[in-house]
Amino acid sequence: MAHFTKATSVKDWLNQRLAIEKVEKVMASEYWIPKNINFLWAMGMVLVITFALLVVSGIFLLMYYVPTVDEAFNSVNYTIMREVDFGWLWRHVHGVAASVVFLVIYIHMFTGIYYGSYKKGREMIWISGMLLFIAFSTEAFSGYMLPWGQMSYWAGMVITNLFSGGSLHADGLVEWIRGDYVPAQAFLGRFFMLHVLLVPLAIMGLIGLHFAALRIPHVNNQDGEEIDFDAESKKYLDGDKVGSKVMRFANDFMSKDMMVVGIFLIFFFYLTFYNYGFAMDPVNFDPADGLKTPAHIYPEWYFLWSYEILRPFNIDLGLALFGFAQVIFVFLPFLDRSPNSVPASRRGAFKYWFWGMLIVMIVLTAMGKLPPEGIYSTIGLYAAIIFIAMWVALPIITSLEKKL
Amino acid sequence: MKSNSRRGFMGKAFGAVAAVGAVGSLVAMKKSWDPLPSVKAAGFTTLDMSIYEEGLMVTEKWRGKPIFVLKKSAAVMEKEKGNAAAEARNIKIGNDNFMVAIGLCTHLGCIPAFREAEGDFLCACHGGQFDASGLVTKVPPPRGFDIPPFKIEGNTLVLGEVGPEWQTMKDNGVTL
Numbered sequence: 211m212a213h214f215t216k217a218t219s220v221k222d223w224l225n226q227r228l229a230i231e232k233v234e235k236v237m238a239s240e241y242w243i244p245k246n247i248n249f250l251w252a253m254g255m256v257l258v259i260t261f262a263l264l265v266v267s268g269i270f271l272l273m274y275y276v277p278t279v280d281e282a283f284n285s286v287n288y289t290i291m292r293e294v295d296f297g298w299l300w301r302h303v304h305g306v307a308a309s310v311v312f313l314v315i316y317i318h319m320f321t322g323i324y325y326g327s328y329k330k331g332r333e334m335i336w337i338s339g340m341l342l343f344i345a346f347s348t349e350a351f352s353g354y355m356l357p358w359g360q361m362s363y364w365a366g367m368v369i370t371n372l373f374s375g376g377s378l379h380a381d382g383l384v385e386w387i388r389g390d391y392v393p394a395q396a397f398l399g400r401f402f403m404l405h406v407l408l409v410p411l412a413i414m415g416l417i418g419l420h421f422a423a424l425r426i427p428h429v430n431n432q433d434g435e436e437i438d439f440d441a442e443s444k445k446y447l448d449g450d451k452v453g454s455k456v457m458r459f460a461n462d463f464m465s466k467d468m469m470v471v472g473i474f475l476i477f478f479f480y481l482t483f484y485n486y487g488f489a490m491d492p493v494n495f496d497p498a499d500g501l502k503t504p505a506h507i508y509p510e511w512y513f514l515w516s517y518e519i520l521r522p523f524n525i526d527l528g529l530a531l532f533g534f535a536q537v538i539f540v541f542l543p544f545l546d547r548s549p550n551s552v553p554a555s556r557r558g559a560f561k562y563w564f565w566g567m568l569i570v571m572i573v574l575t576a577m578g579k580l581p582p583e584g585i586y587s588t589i590g591l592y593a594a595i596i597f598i599a600m601w602v603a604l605p606i607i608t609s610l611e612k613k614l
Numbered sequence: 615m616k617s618n619s620r621r622g623f624m625g626k627a628f629g630a631v632a633a634v635g636a637v638g639s640l641v642a643m644k645k646s647w648d649p650l651p652s653v654k655a656a657g658f659t660t661l662d663m664s665i666y667e668e669g670l671m672v673t674e675k676w677r678g679k680p681i682f683v684l685k686k687s688a689a690v691m692e693k694e695k696g697n698a699a700a701e702a703r704n705i706k707i708g709n710d711n712f713m714v715a716i717g718l719c720t721h722l723g724c725i726p727a728f729r730e731a732e733g734d735f736l737c738a739c740h741g742g743q744f745d746a747s748g749l750v751t752k753v754p755p756p757r758g759f760d761i762p763p764f765k766i767e768g769n770t771l772v773l774g775e776v777g778p779e780w781q782t783m784k785d786n787g788v789t790l
């Protein structure tokens with residue numbers, strides 16, 4: 211039976227009831243981090259902080275936002291932007307964070323690819339990360355509907371139409387998703403619910419899963435070295451802090467993390483105050499009009515690469531390849547057939563695959579923003595084909611890779 | 615042993631109750647997302663077809679969607695002659711000939727613009743084109759404009775109701 215004694219301090223009182231000292235050890239001071247890692251390993255913490263910024267700014271927006279087709283536009287563009295003191299701050303923080311969070315996600319992803327941090331027991335970290343990417347994409351899309359401007363409406367129209375599956379003509383499914391023949395009140399209401407409740411809840415759950423998946427394999431390191439965490443942490447606790455290959459998560463590694471977060475926040479608030487325009491589409495400052503399409507409909511920059519894979523083909527092939535691009539990254543741990551989990555620079559052909567993939571995605575992104583005409587169409591088409599071909603080639607080039 | 619089989623039974627009994635509950639809630643959740651009766655009931659629009667002018671495209675509204683109405687001139691009709699696909703889409707009311715179609719690009723749903731000079735439609739989203747009868751002249755759109763269910767009543771056209779003319783188009787695969 212649990213035995214409680216008279217507490218000697220508040221800490222002791224809590225300790226007897228919640229074992230706070232033990233929790234602190236498990237979560238922080240005896241959570242071991244390799245010493246040989248660089249600033250790219252701070253991106254996870256930057257993402258946590260950016261998510262916190264989104265939640266806090268979102269809560270303030272939520273107090274004045276009205277989720278009806280008649281009032282949504284004015285509640286954002288008039289009430290929040292002009293009437294509410296500092297309302298513009300919350301909106302700009304929210305918009306800039308929603309954009310920047312994807313930049314950081316892409317850096318985080320490509321860091322993982324470069325260092326092979328998705329193999330050798332780290333598969334679940336990668337898969338939960340990709341689920342987070344999907345959840346964030348849903349969150350960003352549903353949020354984009356809320357101001358009910360022209361881009362909200364027409365992006366909603368085009369994206370929900372993707373679910374008709376081209377020649378399958380699943381119009382019933384599209385109408386079910388919308389709750390109407392076209393995006394209207396039922397549509398705005400359900401995307402509002404998704405944006406402020408269901409998807410944020412899923413994101414929080416997935417962050418928990420992501421961290422849990424890190425627990426057993428620990429984070430990778432920049433030399434792809436397999437570290438015996440039990441032996442190295444014992445060495446550290448026995449007093450050989452210099453000789454040990456690991457350090458405590460808190461406060462030791464945290465201090466480095468927060469240093470990077472500090473630099474990020476300066477950059478972030480510079481954008482929020484002086485350069486927020488990139489996160490606000492001018493077309494969305496016109497209220498939604500179901501009888502007038504804007505001249506060009508394009509998604510936010512972070513969706514452009516996959517949108518560009520949809521565009522150059524006929525509708526069925528376009529949809530199939532678009533679907534391929536959406537899910538293929540999830541399978542990376544299984545498509546990479548090589549046992550080597552070291553930096554790409556030491557992996558032969560994979561090194562070129564890595565840089566090639568990065569370049570192709572940047573090219574697709576750039577072409578997705580340009581109008582679908584002439585030379586841009588052609589470059590986009592070739593980039594899309596190269597993207598697909600590279601994924602098909604991945605299992606082959608990695609199974610030919612020499613074991614290190 | 616005895617208590618084990620009892621636990622086993624209780625586990626299965628709970629599983630059965632939970633499965634019925636789960637299926638029931640999924641049905642309820644699916645149905646809660648269906649279009650509301652009021653949305654479905656507002657699905658009719660009546661057009662007076664005597665007011666349109668030849669060659670002037672007018673956009674009407676039905677179920678929140680734009681409806682293109684184009685009264686075709688004799689010249690256009692002359693051009694369509696012999697083109698079975700175009701003739702099958704023609705809607706005749708009295709002595710007048712019309713193109714009536716849902717004004718959403720069959721590719722991904724943008725609204726194509728009518729070009730009065732050319733007498734055709736251009737979709738700015740991905741460059742699709744349609745002629746005056748609503749047939750595709752340039753991809754990516756996979757098919758001509760869809761034709762909304764209609765019923766001819768004298769000089770008026772009721773959208774949302776199925777008349778014999780529309781039924782024929784549907785049966786012949788002219789529209790979805």
Ligand code: HEM
Nearest residue numbers: 264265268269271272275305308349350353354356357410
């Ligand atoms: C619990 C967290 C969140 C809450 C309560 C919340 C709430 C809101 C509200 C009320 C709006 C409408 C006002 C406006 O448009 O400025 C909005 C917009 C938006 N949200 Fe969120 N949000 C949350 C998280 C996120 C996340 C994680 C992302 C992206 C990754 C995101 C992306 C967006 C976008 C792109 C808009 C449109 C912004 C604009 O056009 O100005 N939100 N959000």
Ligand code: FES
Nearest residue numbers: 719721722737742
């Ligand atoms: S929506 Fe018209 S061409 Fe794509």
